[in-house]
Amino acid sequence: MTDEGAGRAAPAGVTWPPHGAEVRPWASASRGPREDRMLREITVSLPPLIADLAYVPSAEEAADIERAAVDITRLDAVHGPVLSSFATFLLRTEAVASSRIERHDASLADLARATIGMKAGKDAQVTVAAARAVSRLVDAAGSAGVIELEDLLAAHRTLLKDDPLDGPTAGSLRTVQNWIGGSDWSPRGAVHVPPPPELVPGYMEDLIVFLGREDLPAVAQAAIAHAQFESIHPFTDGNGRIGRALIGAVWRRRGLAPTLVVPVASAMLADTGEYFSRVNAYRAGQVAQFVRYLATSASAAAREARISADNLSELPAAWRGEVRPRAGSAAxxxxxRLLDHPVLDGDLARQVAGTSSAAAYEALHRLTEAGVLSQLSTSQRHGVWAATEVLGEIDDLTRRLREG
Structure with missing residues (x-):
């Protein structure tokens, strides 16, 4: 990184430096409003370099961090090995919430269709892609024990490779100036103008070094890494979703959650105003605000996830009581296997049941009549069924966080 964008270390007595700023020339390339076309200069934000920056939590921060670490570890240790479908449920929950923060709000029915590979709306397709991106980044961190730039690029490629607008640049650091908020045509009135594109590679190198550190608590490391990533905003789109996936990747790499993804985005979705406010506070040097925010969000998400695990574990017995299937039958x-495969079409049902197509379809119709499944598509060739109680638990978890 050049000296011009090298960021700043914390001065004596300051625990974390605020972002710097620099005025840069701006030439409008759009036909937007006159105010945007007349804009001649912008003020870009220059985050501090954090690779070797010291972080010393206060007693209050340390207590929140320790509590969150215990809650995350207990959730994974208690429910991860016992309920095999729970990891998939939490991954799906995290992807739905993270996508909704970005205003991609797919209905659960449409999400089910996209999950099975059927035609669905853009929001549902984006959400399914987000789940794959989260899984890719978190799994890579767990298997390799490190988080590399290529892991972030690969997750971004997974997220946006099919996007008609951003697909060509998926998996690449941005080469243009971007901004958050304000005008659609220029950085006029923006809430945050990230560093210029030529400085992004250096900032990302610095972040990758920070992600490899072992000398600070994993919860705090994930919080700072996320806030720094959002400040750099290294991609033209998808920054929020990849940045939130990075939280789970840090916890997987550091061993807090070896099997599960804690649905912390659901806690953020419960009050997005507070989430964005805490990120902005980080840019002002108030690192403690975001660290404590993420710690308390993680504890809340883990608490509600434990309730979801209990709710899901009770469903199979309730279903069998309703249906009373014959032993060895397709039903x-x-x-x-319904917790593992809450969305089914005829082919998947046949594979799961290990029977003929006719027997599988008969079982699907029987489970639908019993209220266990809902038929989401009545197409003769592409019928789709879903266990709505399983999918509905995604919304229930978010609702409990909002009300709690």
Missing amino acids: AAILD
């Missing part, structure tokens, strides 16, 4: 086989 019994589907019920046994």
